[in-house]
Amino acid sequence: MSVELRRAELLRERGRHEEAIAVLMGHLALEPEDPWAFIELTLNRLEVPEQMRQALSDARTAVGLMPEEAYPRSLEARVLYYLDRNKEALEAAEAAIALEPEFGHAWVSKSLALTGMSRWKEAEASAREALAIDAEDVSASNVLAHALRMQNRLEESDAEVKRRLARDPEDAFSFANGGWAALQRGEVAEAEG
16 A cells, blocks of 8 residues: 555544545546545545545546455445435445445445445344345444334344443444434433433
């Protein structure tokens, strides 16, 4: 990994997305076909709402530069999901899974697309596939809890939230899932806690 890519990654981890994008643009001026720079650009632009459409373009450029790799396609699926283009997101996630069936990120991307389409049972199944690959996958756990809650399977959703919080008590998404489940059960005090 080049110094510029590592610097951009560190900036992203610190939430300094605009600076990371500037570093990456400088890097791409010298190496215009570096797929990892486009992947890193996508990850940063996902955090800058007004750059979401450019994130899709960057993800698709990475797909073009790495057509046999699952990660760029899975990342493209995530961007499409955030753009509320869930049918396309599902297609991209399934293409990533076809390339690498044991790639958990792609299963989570598929699960997200399915939640966007309110296909809760299928979203649950995809999240479970991701967790079978990596039991510690935070995104898969949170999508699973959400899909269970939307199927009114509140006890199972609550159990998944508690499992997740036992591993990471600071995870905001797990707290949110737990709060929504408590509200759905009519337990307002617990939801506020």
